[in-house]
Amino acid sequence: MSAEFLQKIFRTLGDPTRVRILLLLEREELAVQELMDVLGMAQSRVSRHLGILREAALVRDRRDGTFALYRFVAPDEDAWRDAWALARRAVAGDPAPEKDQIALARVLAARGNRGHSFFDAVGGEWDALRKVWGDELLRARALTHLVPPGLVVADVGTGTGVLALELAGLGCRVIAVDSSTAMLDAAARKIAEAGCGDIELREGDAEHLPLEDGEVDAAYAHMVLQYLEAPEPAIAEMARVIRPGGHVVLIDFTRHDRAWMQQELGVRHLGFAAEEIEAALTGAGLTNVCIDRHREATRGADLPETFIARAQKPD
Numbered sequence: 001m002s003a004e005f006l007q008k009i010f011r012t013l014g015d016p017t018r019v020r021i022l023l024l025l026e027r028e029e030l031a032v033q034e035l036m037d038v039l040g041m042a043q044s045r046v047s048r049h050l051g052i053l054r055e056a057a058l059v060r061d062r063r064d065g066t067f068a069l070y071r072f073v074a075p076d077e078d079a080w081r082d083a084w085a086l087a088r089r090a091v092a093g094d095p096a097p098e099k100d101q102i103a104l105a106r107v108l109a110a111r112g113n114r115g116h117s118f119f120d121a122v123g124g125e126w127d128a129l130r131k132v133w134g135d136e137l138l139r140a141r142a143l144t145h146l147v148p149p150g151l152v153v154a155d156v157g158t159g160t161g162v163l164a165l166e167l168a169g170l171g172c173r174v175i176a177v178d179s180s181t182a183m184l185d186a187a188a189r190k191i192a193e194a195g196c197g198d199i200e201l202r203e204g205d206a207e208h209l210p211l212e213d214g215e216v217d218a219a220y221a222h223m224v225l226q227y228l229e230a231p232e233p234a235i236a237e238m239a240r241v242i243r244p245g246g247h248v249v250l251i252d253f254t255r256h257d258r259a260w261m262q263q264e265l266g267v268r269h270l271g272f273a274a275e276e277i278e279a280a281l282t283g284a285g286l287t288n289v290c291i292d293r294h295r296e297a298t299r300g301a302d303l304p305e306t307f308i309a310r311a312q313k314p315d
């Protein structure tokens with residue numbers, strides 16, 4: 001392969017606008033005007049890029065009435081194919097090509113003569129496009145507004161009251177329990193600073209919760225089970241203090257081998273197997289057990305997977 005040949009490949013595909021054009025033409029045959037609308041560029045610029053791509057045999061055009069329609073031609077030479085794969089990877093996740101796909105859907109819908117609606121045109125690409133709204137935290141926050149106001153929740157092992165405050169912010173009445181007075185003091189300070197929320201702090205042990213039978217609608221323990229001698233007695237207590245039809249929600253690590261957590265975080269268990277938690281929940285008389293594993297919540301850190309376990313007390 002000559003140096004000149006290589007230079008031509010890199011010159012052609014090393015330009016991000018040309019890669020954007022190819023990605024569009026790979027999806028749809030387009031007129032120059034349509035490319036101009038999608039890219040927001042003048043005709044002279046779009047035509048110049050198309051000329052270079054046609055010269056490299058990466059696009060082909062045909063006439064349709066007064067229009068020239070352009071489409072992508074998959075390269076059959078290995079070097080071009082590899083370079084195209086590389087160029088595609090290089091722009092993956094860039095905002096410009098993602099926005100182009102949205103603009104493309106709009107342009108295709110505007111053609112009208114094909115009877116496309118915006119969503120007909122988008123079709124299976126929607127999941128990529130919806131990233132525009134894809135703020136996971138925002139979605140989670142929005143979903144929490146489905147919580148019925150006035151729900152009474154026991155936050156078992158509340159720590160410094162972070163989740164108790166969030167629940168109170170959603171209109172829940174929270175009974176926040178912890179065995180550590182230092183943690184409860186910190187929670188009391190934080191709650192006072194926040195100056196809002198219906199939160200009652202109670203000192204007590206997860207194995208003997210300071211709550212009446214059926215006193216709450218839901219009991220919730222976030223990263224607490226791993227600190228207990230065994231999870232079963234606390235789960236049985238949570239089942240006792242919820243009303244019939246109420247829920248228990250547990251969040252903790254799945255079984256792992258990060259022994260450093262024992263020294264540095266004081267945990268007693270290196271997570272739990274889903275079967276172990278399921279057996280404890282059903283053993284406590286709960287039904288509708290559901291356990292989801294969440295890898296993304298801890299992605300990037302040397303942290304194990306988390307799980308969210310839910311179960312319900314029969315009516």
Ligand SMILES: C[S@@+](CC[C@H](N)C(=O)[O-])C[C@H]1O[C@@H](n2cnc3c(N)ncnc32)[C@H](O)[C@@H]1O
Nearest residue numbers: 157158159178179180183205206222223224227
């Ligand atoms: C990792 S912290 C989690 C705090 C809080 N749930 C959060 O997510 O921010 C664990 C908490 O469990 C509490 N805890 C440990 N053993 C407990 C027990 N037997 N009964 C009640 N609380 C306990 C600790 O005092 C600590 O506040």
